[in-house]
Amino acid sequence: MANIRKISELAGVSVATVSRVLNNPSTVSEETRNRVIQVIEEMNYVPNSIARSLTTNRTSTIGLIIPNILNPLYPSIAKGVEDVFYKKGYNILLSNTEYDAKREKACIEMLLSKKVDGLIICSSALKNTEFNIITKQKVPFVLLGDYVEDSDINVVYTDYLLGAYMATTHLIKAGYKTIAHISGPMNRRVSIEKLEGYKKALCESGYKYDDEYVITGNNQIDGGHLALKKILKKKGKPDAIFVANDLMALGAIEAIKVAGYTVPGDIAVVGFDDIDVASLVEPKLTTITHPVYRMGLTAARLLLDNVLTEEEECFKQKIFIQPMLKVRKSCGYDNRIEEIFS
Amino acid sequence: MANIRKISELAGVSVATVSRVLNNPSTVSEETRNRVIQVIEEMNYVPNSIARSLTTNRTSTIGLIIPNILNPLYPSIAKGVEDVFYKKGYNILLSNTEYDAKREKACIEMLLSKKVDGLIICSSALKNTEFNIITKQKVPFVLLGDYVEDSDINVVYTDYLLGAYMATTHLIKAGYKTIAHISGPMNRRVSIEKLEGYKKALCESGYKYDDEYVITGNNQIDGGHLALKKILKKKGKPDAIFVANDLMALGAIEAIKVAGYTVPGDIAVVGFDDIDVASLVEPKLTTITHPVYRMGLTAARLLLDNVLTEEEECFKQKIFIQPMLKVRKSCGYDNRIEEIFS
């Protein structure tokens, strides 16, 4: 492979001049520049980014850490992130963590050792102290869908508690009496907040909270399926369920059908995320919607600002996004309203 | 940030010894080794991968090039690839190309300049000559879902022509007379082969091929929607449609409903890919299934062999995968059979 010295020799100039043509073309006379460019093209020369990174201390690479690319939420986020960074000449180094805190830590360590210019971390289980490892290396990062009190950390956050509250309240208003909850992995702040929102809604309406009606799932389809079966076994049929994400909601609906019940007739379901599929399944899923692709964009832009800033210290932001309730069929709201008013 | 020299000074040894502890612990006496390890841990030292890469000429990074992460096909593939490579200590550098040949070329160039150890390229529009750029740099790569005659190229390939043939033949056997086709972008070999399979099936059954019944879409939901509207406008209602991928099939079904027709009653639909959603929508989508996650795994393993091989030349493989027809509701086969036999 050709390197910069070879090019410089062929063009009859110094390596510095070749480097200038590459990085500051205007500082080289037109004549020399053209000669160098010609050699570069003839030789199909492409500079070695690794060597460049070693001197510049920049890699034009961003690390993206997500729990599981198979959850349609994350491709949307990844697309948002990539759409921003591709334009600026950055690549994305992707890692799945499978909701495993150990693996999360290992990924971050790998990405840091590869000297990414920035990091976007989705739904992490890391402690505040662990973010210090990143901060200490002066690598800017953004937490996406996760929240940390520390004011020195960038956050793009949906108000999950509110979303869960809205979902549960909606079920209460529709007249359901026994409302179960399938939660996500409990080492995630996101899951805890959704549970809190669920509790808050119950409490405000004078419903009794019963933790036997709360089952934890793995955020995937099969987890929802399993969780629903557990609920049926343990407590019998609830009227309604608020499920912490759409994927599990789909699994739960499947399990409800398998058990011989109908949705929403026997059990109403509300999910969370509003993934594309939600409006395609039967019955169409009532869910909490938040602008996932846009959150990816937002996090990326926020990070980009921090990456490009020369100053050591730059302003950190916490961006909150308000979720919305999307009423479709699976919550049986329409039917209920008729019942209530007839 | 601590570097290897600092560690060596603190441990009272040379940098070479620290490097040995890191890479060949057994060549260092236990006493020295422990002392070095202790310093490393105290300082939270993590070696700089960039510097390491510059000397070793290996980055432990694999480039993955896909058209669009929002098509659920590709997260599955990405998961397969990552599952293999994560275990071996590699990271994945991900690029979306948006089915754009220019962007594909640019991505490959970027990834090569970042010195990835290997490359997995999905559904490319590159010419044979362009693969030589990669070969010349001695970077092993695998084509996934694409095919090139050159015997010196690794390929993991579904027999798309056969799949399309199966889909179309199925519609013919079900008794449909006017069968349209929504194809993918025609700069993709995959799309061309599917069209060929469609033609072959028509031809063998004595149907006349009419290219006015073939509309090209963008492989996304909206593309299917649009394509269907075009067909209706141009040629009126066909009996059935074979759609080149499931995403477009979903869009087409939507458009059919909007136009006031039913699926499969008025227009039968068969897709291609068998993405998860296919079995969740209403009507459930009849489609051609191929083991996407497994293809990702397979491509990754194949690449891994090539990456790990010290020898310049290693055996290249072409792995063919046979697709299968998955009959669900959208093709109306059941109804037809009843009609035919009653």
Place this chain on the structure above:
DNA sequence: GTGAAAGCGCTAACAA
């Protein structure tokens, strides 16, 4: 078992 030193390919400060 350990250390000294060359060098990976590039950038950037300084000199000319």
Place this chain on the structure above:
DNA sequence: TTGTTAGCGCTTTCAC
């Protein structure tokens, strides 16, 4: 405008 040269942080010969 151009060239010389010192690193960037590591691995890897080659001595000892």
